Amino acid sequence: MARHPEYVRMLGVLKDDGYRVTAPRRALLRALAETTEPLSVQELHAQVNPDYKPGDEESEEEINLVTVYRFANLLVEMGLVRRVEFGQGYYRYEREESQTGPHHHHIVCRQCNRVEDFHGCDLQGLTERLEGDTGFRIERHQLELYGVCPQCLENPAPDTRRTSGGRTVAVE
Secondary structure, eight states: OOOOHHHHHHHHHHHHTTOOOOHHHHHHHHHHHHOSSOEEHHHHHHHHOTTOOTTOTTSOOOOOHHHHHHHHHHHHHHTSEEEEEOSSSSEEEEEOHHHHSSOOEEEEETTTOOEEEEOOOOOHHHHHHHHHHHOOOOOOOOOEEEEOOHHHHHSOOOEEEEOTTSOEEEEO
């Protein structure tokens, strides 16, 4: 199996910075290198443990969730991965965009939580104006748009709302 170039690059950075390269770290790097979408820790955990079955002696040893959290945070500190949050109460992780190609943003389905990249935000004029107005030197920005994806538009789920008691109820 050919190694993904991003996997090789990130593995090299990890080694060059003196970090141990364990089997779980290799599996997590491979998963991050090969994906094109931001992954939550739970999604990353499931991806590196596809055949794990608790209690099955022939199953591969599970890479535990704490290991996934810690390693994802280490990769953020190293600048290899960035955290993105889409208002769902948890982070997703994706390769830092200088490593993933062209500058991009995300559009998020508020019903099924599907996330897609989009390219071509035209914020250059706004950025220049804000720098002039505020004196800030803007280094980067992040933009998420929220809506309903085509699949959810075709098969709408019932609308929901939160009551003051914290329960979610369907609205007819």
